[in-house]
Amino acid sequence: MGWQREEFETHLGEVGVLLADGSEPGPVYFDLGSGSHFHESTDWWVYDGSLRRPTATSMRGKCACGWRGERTYPIDWEQVDRRDRDAYDTAGPLKDWEAHLDDV
Incomplete structure (x- = not known):
């Protein structure tokens, strides 16, 4: 689920990630069977x-308009609960996105 402000419908925000080399990975594809459609996330x-x-x-x-936050926050995969990923603290990226909307 992403973040949204009512008055900024084209500025959907979400948590973006970076790899160790600083690059932003493309979508992950899931093969759900023998069909030709692959789910991506x-x-x-x-x-x-x-x-x-x-x-x-x-x-x-990160924002749908192309904006990416300058601040990065480390991910501690040992602390991520695979059954409740929403419990992991993503407040930093959210606050940065909110500041982006304040600037817009």
């Missing part, structure tokens, strides 16, 4: 390194 928690996925080392705020 850019949710921060899919970059945990499992099942040959890339491992994110940090997070930052």
Whole structure:
């Protein structure tokens, strides 16, 4: 789930991730069967390194308009509860995105 402010419908925000080399990974694709459609996700928690996925080392705020937060926040995968990913603290990226909207 992303972040949204009513008056800024084109500025949907979410947690973005960075790899150890500082690059932003593309979407992760999930093969759900024998069909031709593959589900894709850019949710921060899919970059945990499992099942040959890339491992994110940090997070930052990101917006649908292309804005990316300058501040990064380390991800401690040992502290991420796989059953309740929303319990992990993503307040830093959220605050940075909110500041971006204040600037807009």
